[in-house]
Structures are given as C-alpha cells and as structure tokens.
Amino acid sequence: MEMIKDVLIGLWESSGFYALFADGTFLWQNLVMILVSFVLLYFAIAKKCEPLLLVPIAFGILLANLPGAGLMDDPTGLMDTSNIVDGAHWYDSGVLRLIYAGVKSSIFPCLIFLGIGCMTDFGPLLSNPVSLLLGAAAQLGIYVAFVVAILVGFDPKEAASIAIIGGADGPTAIFLTGKLAGHLLGPIAVAAYSYMALIPFIQPPIMKLLTTEKERKVEMKQLRKVSKVEKIIFPVVVLVICAFILPDVAPLLGFLMLGNLFKECGVVDRLSDTAQNALMNIVTIMLGLTVGATTNGQTFLEVKTLLIVALGLFAFAFSTTGGLLLGKLLYLITGGKVNPLIGAAGVSAVPMAARVAQNEGRKYNPANFLLMHAMGPNVAGVIGSAVAAGFLLAMFG
Amino acid sequence: MLFTSDYSIKMPIGEALLRSVLGIVTVISILAVIALLILLVSKVIRVIEAKAGNKPVEAETAAPSATPAGVPMPAGMNQGELELVDTDEKTAAVIMAIVSDKSGIPLNRLSFKSIKLMEDKK
Incomplete structure (x- = not known):
C-alpha cells in the first residue's frame, strides 16, 4: 500500500500540473503561451497562413512551454549559464536545446539561404541592374528603426537585431539576432515571419499613399534575355565583392550564392535538387521548432516583446517607403519608364513582395505585367538585407 | 568589431543617427558597385559572344x-x-x-x- 502511495506521489510530483506550481509560483505565462500556440496552429492549419513555417513554430512554442518537460533545459550552460547543474553532460540538455545549437551557430539560417539560392532566379536583376538600387533603398526601414529602438531604450545590439526585421528576411533576422541578442530571438523571429506573411495587407496602403494613379499604371519595357554565362558569373562576383568589403556577410551571402551557382551551372542538378527540397524542408522543421521553442512564457510575455513587434512593423513600413520613394525618383529620371510600385518589392520577402507589386499594378491597369520587373528589386532585397546585416554585425558584433 | 565601445550600454542618439546614415550609404554603395559590375560584365560577355559569331546581341536580348x-x-x-x-x-x-x-x-x-x-x- 505504501509503495502504491509512493508511486502515485512520485507521478504527481513529476507531472506538468505539479511543475506548474513549482516553488510556490504559478507559471501562468506558460499557459498563456500554450494558448498562443493553439491560436497560431489554428491560423496555420485552418487559414493556411504560412503553414510551412507556422506549424513548426507554433508547435515549438507548445513544446517549450509544457511545464516540467524540459525540452529547452540547458544544464551544462551550452548557451545559458544561469542554470548549470554540476556533473551534467551535454547530452543531458533538452532535445530542442541541442537542435537550437543550429540556430545559435548560424548553421540553419545559412542552410536556408543555400536553398533560397537554388530557388532564386537573378535573371530579372541582371537584365535590369538598377533593381539593385531599389533593393538597397528598401533597407531604409532597418536604419530608421535602429534609431527609434535606441530612442525607446534598447541597447545598440538589441536595437540592431530589432531593426533587421525591416529587411523582411527571416533567416537574416535569425542570423543577426543569434549573434547580437540571442535573448530576443523568439519575438524577433516571430515578428519577422509574421510581417512577411502579412505583406499583402501591410504594403498596399503604403503604395497607394505614396504613388499616384498615373504612376501605378506605368507599363514597363520587356526585360532582355540574360545569357547563361552572366548567370554563372554573377553569384561569384557578388560574393567576392561583398565579402571583401564586409567579411561578416560572407556566411549568409556565401551560402546564398553557392545555392545559386548550383542552380545556374547546370552540372550539379542533384545537389541543387537536394538543397532546395529535402535539405530545405529538414532545416525548416528544425529552425521553426527551435525558434518557437525560444518563446518561453517567463521571458516572452514582457512589454519589451510588444515594443519589438511594434518596432518591427515600423521598420517594415519604412523599408517599403524607401523602395517606393526611390521608385518614384527613377520614374522621374527615366521620364515615366519605371513603375514606382516595383520599389516596394525591394523588401526581400521573395516572391511575396513582387506578387503584391504585380497585383497592385494590375488593379489600375489590367494589361500591366510587373511581376518580372518586381522580381529584380525583390532578389536585390535579399542581397541588400544580407549586406545590411553584415554592416550591423561589423558595427556591434 | 570596428569600434571598442561597450554596446551593452545605451548609445547617444546623435551617434545612432550617424551610424544609421553610414549604414544605408554602405548598403547603397555596395549594391551600386555590384550594379556597375553587372553592366560591365554583361557588356563584355555580349561583345565576346558577338565576336564568336553568335546571334546578334539585339536578337538575343529580345x-x-x-x-x-x-x-x-x-x-x-x-x-x-x-x-x-x-x-x-x-x-x-x-x-x-x-x-x-x-x-x-x-x-x-x-x-x-x-x-x-x-x-x-x-
């Protein structure tokens, strides 16, 4: 009888219900985060909002907030030295903590960039190199948000990590935040991916506000066909230039351009296929799960998180504005040959931002076909946000 | 690290502004250099291809x-x-x-x- 009682007490004390009230403190934050994960799962599954990312992220949130489960435990201080347990080994760490090493070490963002490189066609950019300037201008929000983040009281490393949300590039945001302000990785990653999913709602009002109907109706000249040699040379040249000027950008751009070379050289189709399909899917699962797992209730539910979300939206809006303003300038300089809407696509989120430019253009001129023109600034934005991250890393890393 | 400041403390707003301007100028400059190189490389390639007896440049670019x-x-x-x-x-x-x-x-x-x-x- 005594044994049964001991077993039952043991079971109770090892249960999540007991852990919820451990040390006399009710861990309500974990329960709130579990509810948040349910809401995100609903949006991902029922509403199909970025399900490939949102399902693993939401499930990571759920797993990390299960009381007593310890999936993100770090007894050896692999990344957090505040809870070191004497005699613990690295393999005693929570399983998600071990996988999270891929985020902390930048392995996952770089591998994602490898896959993106394999899927990216730089042809529209090569046929219209001015696109690169639009991609650069659309990084404006990063630097405006940086100043505002400093103003509201974040330290420079945190401010730089928050500001990079304006680049609208998930892997870049994770890469930079992992290096500068790992404790903010959860809210920054969630904000970055959320805004990327919300591009069709965020950008159109700004486009309407900053452009005239006449500008939105502009039809652009057909792009020239780019030769295979140009496409093969491009990734190598870009990497060498950028990495020589800003060596910190080499990991991200290196993998992006390697992936693109896989695609364009035409002699490693198997590698290209693996990088953009199997590998990309595997890394997405691990990245999504572990990014979600960084949102522990005790540290996530703070005023700071709300500020980060607000600043991220601010950064994103200003990046769109920067691209549109340069687009308007090009419209004036070229005598109306450039549709300013394609500037908004410089915010990197490929190909969503280009699609928004296409859709907005066709609303005002059904015969307009801006997609390929917008793809130029769009892929330039990927390079631009990586360069911006490299700059911030060089400053504060 | 380019500078030796302690970045765990707050930064004066003037310095933040200056670094922001420097940042956007850097991004624009690097991407402008790449744009110029693309123009240069594509011209060289098209000249080489034209000399090699390929199709005329204009025909290919359409x-x-x-x-x-x-x-x-x-x-x-x-x-x-x-x-x-x-x-x-x-x-x-x-x-x-x-x-x-x-x-x-x-x-x-x-x-x-x-x-x-x-x-x-x-």
Missing part, C-alpha cells in the same frame, strides 16, 4: 515570344522559338489564346517555350 504560323502577330510582338511536341499549330494557337485570355496578359507579352501533348495516365 524577350522570346512565340506565334505559330497562321496566327497574325500583334503589333510590337517579338518573334521567338516555340517547340511543339505532338501538337499541331492550330491547337498551339488555341492554347496560347486561352492562356492569354485567362491570364489577362496580351499575347505580345507572353513567352511560350514549348507545348507538349501529355500522355493520358490512367
């Missing part, structure tokens, strides 16, 4: 569009190459007209590379 025989080519439309596999020209013309109609994109802005009859898999 976006490929296609129209089968018998279909009147709209004004401004570019002649390109279209591969027809087990498809007659009449069917190809109908397919292209339907794609143009459904997508709302004029034929002279569409580029077809090949039209192939798919096997009926049961």
Whole structure:
C-alpha cells in the first residue's frame, strides 16, 4: 500500500500540473503561451497562413512551454549559464536545446539561404541592374528603426537585431539576432515571419499613399534575355565583392550564392535538387521548432516583446517607403519608364513582395505585367538585407 | 568589431543617427558597385559572344515570344522559338489564346517555350 502511495506521489510530483506550481509560483505565462500556440496552429492549419513555417513554430512554442518537460533545459550552460547543474553532460540538455545549437551557430539560417539560392532566379536583376538600387533603398526601414529602438531604450545590439526585421528576411533576422541578442530571438523571429506573411495587407496602403494613379499604371519595357554565362558569373562576383568589403556577410551571402551557382551551372542538378527540397524542408522543421521553442512564457510575455513587434512593423513600413520613394525618383529620371510600385518589392520577402507589386499594378491597369520587373528589386532585397546585416554585425558584433 | 565601445550600454542618439546614415550609404554603395559590375560584365560577355559569331546581341536580348504560323502577330510582338511536341499549330494557337485570355496578359507579352501533348495516365 505504501509503495502504491509512493508511486502515485512520485507521478504527481513529476507531472506538468505539479511543475506548474513549482516553488510556490504559478507559471501562468506558460499557459498563456500554450494558448498562443493553439491560436497560431489554428491560423496555420485552418487559414493556411504560412503553414510551412507556422506549424513548426507554433508547435515549438507548445513544446517549450509544457511545464516540467524540459525540452529547452540547458544544464551544462551550452548557451545559458544561469542554470548549470554540476556533473551534467551535454547530452543531458533538452532535445530542442541541442537542435537550437543550429540556430545559435548560424548553421540553419545559412542552410536556408543555400536553398533560397537554388530557388532564386537573378535573371530579372541582371537584365535590369538598377533593381539593385531599389533593393538597397528598401533597407531604409532597418536604419530608421535602429534609431527609434535606441530612442525607446534598447541597447545598440538589441536595437540592431530589432531593426533587421525591416529587411523582411527571416533567416537574416535569425542570423543577426543569434549573434547580437540571442535573448530576443523568439519575438524577433516571430515578428519577422509574421510581417512577411502579412505583406499583402501591410504594403498596399503604403503604395497607394505614396504613388499616384498615373504612376501605378506605368507599363514597363520587356526585360532582355540574360545569357547563361552572366548567370554563372554573377553569384561569384557578388560574393567576392561583398565579402571583401564586409567579411561578416560572407556566411549568409556565401551560402546564398553557392545555392545559386548550383542552380545556374547546370552540372550539379542533384545537389541543387537536394538543397532546395529535402535539405530545405529538414532545416525548416528544425529552425521553426527551435525558434518557437525560444518563446518561453517567463521571458516572452514582457512589454519589451510588444515594443519589438511594434518596432518591427515600423521598420517594415519604412523599408517599403524607401523602395517606393526611390521608385518614384527613377520614374522621374527615366521620364515615366519605371513603375514606382516595383520599389516596394525591394523588401526581400521573395516572391511575396513582387506578387503584391504585380497585383497592385494590375488593379489600375489590367494589361500591366510587373511581376518580372518586381522580381529584380525583390532578389536585390535579399542581397541588400544580407549586406545590411553584415554592416550591423561589423558595427556591434 | 570596428569600434571598442561597450554596446551593452545605451548609445547617444546623435551617434545612432550617424551610424544609421553610414549604414544605408554602405548598403547603397555596395549594391551600386555590384550594379556597375553587372553592366560591365554583361557588356563584355555580349561583345565576346558577338565576336564568336553568335546571334546578334539585339536578337538575343529580345524577350522570346512565340506565334505559330497562321496566327497574325500583334503589333510590337517579338518573334521567338516555340517547340511543339505532338501538337499541331492550330491547337498551339488555341492554347496560347486561352492562356492569354485567362491570364489577362496580351499575347505580345507572353513567352511560350514549348507545348507538349501529355500522355493520358490512367
């Protein structure tokens, strides 16, 4: 009888219900985060909002907030030295903590960039190199948000990590935040991916506000066909230039351009296929799960998180504005040959931002076909946000 | 690290502004350099290809569009190459007209590379 009682007490004390009230403190934050994960799962599954990312992220949130489960435990201080347990080994760490090493070490963002490189066609950019300037201008929000983040009281490393949300590039945001302000990785990653999913709602009002109907109706000249040699040379040249000027950008751009070379050289189709399909899917699962797992209730539910979300939206809006303003300038300089809407696509989120430019253009001129023109600034934005991250890393890393 | 400041403390707003301006100028400069290099490299490649006896540069740079025989080519439309596999020209013309109609994109802005009859898999 005594044994049964001991077993039952043991079971109770090892249960999540007991852990919820451990040390006399009710861990309500974990329960709130579990509810948040349910809401995100609903949006991902029922509403199909970025399900490939949102399902693993939401499930990571759920797993990390299960009381007593310890999936993100770090007894050896692999990344957090505040809870070191004497005699613990690295393999005693929570399983998600071990996988999270891929985020902390930048392995996952770089591998994602490898896959993106394999899927990216730089042809529209090569046929219209001015696109690169639009991609650069659309990084404006990063630097405006940086100043505002400093103003509201974040330290420079945190401010730089928050500001990079304006680049609208998930892997870049994770890469930079992992290096500068790992404790903010959860809210920054969630904000970055959320805004990327919300591009069709965020950008159109700004486009309407900053452009005239006449500008939105502009039809652009057909792009020239780019030769295979140009496409093969491009990734190598870009990497060498950028990495020589800003060596910190080499990991991200290196993998992006390697992936693109896989695609364009035409002699490693198997590698290209693996990088953009199997590998990309595997890394997405691990990245999504572990990014979600960084949102522990005790540290996530703070005023700071709300500020980060607000600043991220601010950064994103200003990046769109920067691209549109340069687009308007090009419209004036070229005598109306450039549709300013394609500037908004410089915010990197490929190909969503280009699609928004296409859709907005066709609303005002059904015969307009801006997609390929917008793809130029769009892929330039990927390079631009990586360069911006490299700059911030060089400053504060 | 470029500077030796302690970044765990707050930064004066003037310095933040200065670094922001420096940041956007750096990004624009690097991407502008890349743009110039693209222009340069593409020109060199096109000259080399032209010298090697390839197709004239202008012909290659035109976006490929296609129209089968018998279909009147709209004004401004570019002649390109279209591969027809087990498809007659009449069917190809109908397919292209339907794609143009459904997508709302004029034929002279569409580029077809090949039209192939798919096997009926049961």
